Amino acid sequence: MSDRLGSVDLAEVVAAFGQLLHAAGVPVTPERSGRFASTVTLARPATVDELYWAGRVTLLSGHDEIAVYDRVFDQVFRGVADVADWRGQEPSALAPPPPTGRARPPERGAAAPEHEGRGRVAPRLPRPAAVPPDRERGAAEASDLLAAASAEERLGHVDLAVLTDEELATLRHTMASLRWATPRRVSRRTVRHRRGRPLDLRATLRRARTTGGDPVRRTFRQPTERPRHLVLIADVSGSMEPYARAYLHLLHGAVRAARADAFVFATRLTRLTRTLATSDPDLALRRATASAPDWSGGTRIGAALKTFTDDHGRRGMARGAIVVIVSDGWETGDAGVLGEQMARLARLAHRIVWVNPRSAGAAYQPLVAGMAAALPHVDAFVSGHSVAALDEVVAAIRHAGGGPRR
Amino acid sequence: MAAPGDVTDVDTMQRLLDGADYLSDTGLATALFCAVRLPQPLLLEGEAGVGKTEAAKALATVLDTPLVRLQCYEGIDAGEALYEWNYPRQLLGIRVAEATGREVTEHDLFGPDYLVERPLLHAIRHPGPRPVVLLVDEIDRADDEFEAFLLEMLAEAAVTIPELGTVRAAVPPVVVLTSNRTRDLHDALKRRCLYHWIDYPDLDRAVAVIRRRVPAASATIAEQVAAAVARLRSLDVQKPPGLAEAINWVATLDLLGLDRLDPAAADTTLGSVLKYREDLELARERGSVWVAGGA
Numbered sequence: 001m002s003d004r005l006g007s008v009d010l011a012e013v014v015a016a017f018g019q020l021l022h023a024a025g026v027p028v029t030p031e032r033s034g035r036f037a038s039t040v041t042l043a044r045p046a047t048v049d050e051l052y053w054a055g056r057v058t059l060l061s062g063h064d065e066i067a068v069y070d071r072v073f074d075q076v077f078r079g080v081a082d083v084a085d086w087r088g089q090e091p092s093a094l095a096p097p098p099p100t101g102r103a104r105p106p107e108r109g110a111a112a113p114e115h116e117g118r119g120r121v122a123p124r125l126p127r128p129a130a131v132p133p134d135r136e137r138g139a140a141e142a143s144d145l146l147a148a149a150s151a152e153e154r155l156g157h158v159d160l161a162v163l164t165d166e167e168l169a170t171l172r173h174t175m176a177s178l179r180w181a182t183p184r185r186v187s188r189r190t191v192r193h194r195r196g197r198p199l200d201l202r203a204t205l206r207r208a209r210t211t212g213g214d215p216v217r218r219t220f221r222q223p224t225e226r227p228r229h230l231v232l233i234a235d236v237s238g239s240m241e242p243y244a245r246a247y248l249h250l251l252h253g254a255v256r257a258a259r260a261d262a263f264v265f266a267t268r269l270t271r272l273t274r275t276l277a278t279s280d281p282d283l284a285l286r287r288a289t290a291s292a293p294d295w296s297g298g299t300r301i302g303a304a305l306k307t308f309t310d311d312h313g314r315r316g317m318a319r320g321a322i323v324v325i326v327s328d329g330w331e332t333g334d335a336g337v338l339g340e341q342m343a344r345l346a347r348l349a350h351r352i353v354w355v356n357p358r359s360a361g362a363a364y365q366p367l368v369a370g371m372a373a374a375l376p377h378v379d380a381f382v383s384g385h386s387v388a389a390l391d392e393v394v395a396a397i398r399h400a401g402g403g404p405r406r
Numbered sequence: 407m408a409a410p411g412d413v414t415d416v417d418t419m420q421r422l423l424d425g426a427d428y429l430s431d432t433g434l435a436t437a438l439f440c441a442v443r444l445p446q447p448l449l450l451e452g453e454a455g456v457g458k459t460e461a462a463k464a465l466a467t468v469l470d471t472p473l474v475r476l477q478c479y480e481g482i483d484a485g486e487a488l489y490e491w492n493y494p495r496q497l498l499g500i501r502v503a504e505a506t507g508r509e510v511t512e513h514d515l516f517g518p519d520y521l522v523e524r525p526l527l528h529a530i531r532h533p534g535p536r537p538v539v540l541l542v543d544e545i546d547r548a549d550d551e552f553e554a555f556l557l558e559m560l561a562e563a564a565v566t567i568p569e570l571g572t573v574r575a576a577v578p579p580v581v582v583l584t585s586n587r588t589r590d591l592h593d594a595l596k597r598r599c600l601y602h603w604i605d606y607p608d609l610d611r612a613v614a615v616i617r618r619r620v621p622a623a624s625a626t627i628a629e630q631v632a633a634a635v636a637r638l639r640s641l642d643v644q645k646p647p648g649l650a651e652a653i654n655w656v657a658t659l660d661l662l663g664l665d666r667l668d669p670a671a672a673d674t675t676l677g678s679v680l681k682y683r684e685d686l687e688l689a690r691e692r693g694s695v696w697v698a699g700g701a
Contacts, residue, residue, distance in 0.1 A: 045416075
């Protein structure tokens with residue numbers, strides 16, 4: 001390519017810009033860079049703005065990449081931002097708006113300056129600092145029984161909050177084997193069937209060839225059924241932190257096995273579906289932790305649900321779906337907002353399952369204002385505090401009889 | 407109005423779109439320019455009512471070619487998107503042949519006479535000389551399997567019909583896909599497409615678009631409504647009103663013979679912009695004086 005933009009070689013500029021974008025997290029392929037170069041050749045942009053649009057139209061593939069593109073473009077072509085200007089910021093100021101989150105965090109991001117920035121506020125998933133006293137007691141008792149019970153059985157009833165990372169790893173197999181299934185709904189898609197309503201002319205005629213052109217045996221079409229969509233929204237705020245690691249495994253399993261959509265929130269909502277969709281659970285979990293920057297912050301359930309409904313639910317993700325919310329209902333914002341948002345979500349979704357691991361205690365009462373506000377809109381309320389109790393969660397999701405609350 | 411080759415640069419595209427009564431910004435004009443000249447399918451996303459579908463229609467007007475529209479929905483399949491054999495007619499053909507003692511072969515029955523063209527095939531078989539504009543509307547509503555089916559068409563501008571063979575486009579169509587982002591599209595599909603996100607227009611452009619669309623409306627009312635819609639968007643509404651709603655609102659006011667947006671008029675016609683009860687309540691709480699720009 002010999003076209004020149006001023007005195008600079010076009011191919012070089014395009015390639016370098018593409019690499020910068022790629023390092024910042026926008027997956028730019030050589031194919032796209034090629035399109036960018038062709039567009040520059042064709043349209044001969046005279047202003048920086050025109051160049052901006054030529055690049056934006058050809059290099060990106062989604063709305064969530066625009067913010068990153070803007071930043072890199074400004075840095076390269078407008079000389080606005082110096083690398084140092086945004087190195088120390090919260091990723092939230094750089095990353096695209098909260099609902100979608102970063103589709104792809106940089107994988108081999110060593111070269112990406114942003115990576116350093118992330119490192120500073122790198123979200124973590126630590127073990128609770130103080131091990132609850134009952135855990136020590138429980139562990140001591142359990143050690144006596146070790147000979148009899150397999151590790152998995154033994155751990156099955158231990159509260160998820162007190163499991164060590166190693167124990168959690170042992171249970172991964174059990175969690176992966178949960179049988180995810182959602183109730184089915186009638187689809188618009190049809191299949192051939194002996195009985196049914198619309199006549200399948202294509203198949204009937206084909207069969208008619210064997211009977212001399214007379215359609216003796218008729219074939220019909222019948223609507224198929226398909227599973228309802230499953231959406232899991234998990235609270236990873238401070239109060240839920242002990243359960244967060246375990247539920248991330250659960251989210252991973254659901255995304256892989258039931259093509260569910262997964263979100264986490266503390267102060268803001270982050271979509272993890274894509275991050276969790278890889279087959280390697282460790283890698284997926286590492287990436288998930290990296291892409292939810294507000295891990296273990298305060299809880300704003302109402303605001304997070306609003307973001308979910310506005311950006312995803314209303315567009316179709318929650319319509320007729322099974323929505324599972326994992327949270328202790330400890331709302332630091334306005335509980336009234338949570339009630340409103342739950343009502344809104346309840347009108348969209350087929351069923352809402354609320355999983356509250358803190359509700360396992362015998363004396364549990366939903367006294368937390370947030371939980372009380374949310375409960376009227378919930379179809380099933382389960383604890384899911386241990387691996388054994390996760391069966392309840394799966395059963396609540398599968399539950400088809402009785403229909404929704406309406 | 408113009409052959410694809412005549413659209414020499416982005417400015418020209420913008421001017422031509424203007425001539426087709428579609429006011430675009432540099433971004434959209436660049437996107438459409440690339441779609442026509444590269445040529446490459448263009449994926450348009452944006453909130454409902456920002457003019458995604460209108461953009462494709464305007465492009466067809468600019469190129470002076472037919473617009474072929476495929477509205478997607480769940481369960482759409484090849485029979486509805488590509489082609490279908492006209493079975494009743496085939497049956498009749500057999501009967502007529504029997505009655506008149508004429509010979510009828512399978513070759514006759516599965517020939518072009520009995521083929522029902524659906525939008526995709528129609529776009530591919532367009533003889534030219536100018537390309538048709540193929541609008542695949544709301545692709546996110548179709549099943550993801552359907553996207554895979556679209557890929558051959560997008561990449562090769564060709565479709566394969568078992569009985570007839572591969573039909574290749576004499577002039578590849580200019581393809582515009584729109585999506586409301588109800589679900590993620592496949593990477594394979596996105597990879598083949600240019601991408602443009604249409605934002606809400608700024609106030610000046612909104613006024614200009616409204617005046618273009620409702621010529622009977624006065625400048626005052628267009629400005630008032632554009633400002634009011636921008637105000638309503640700033641409220642925490644569930645469905646932020648777009649350009650389409652603004653145009654509807656002006657048309658409603660015009661129909662009622664109102665020449666300005668005062669609080670009373672705003673209150674009675676609010677239903678043409680806000681379509682959720684909660685949103686209406688929110689706006690009424692804020693006060694129709696505020697909506698009308700009073701205070």
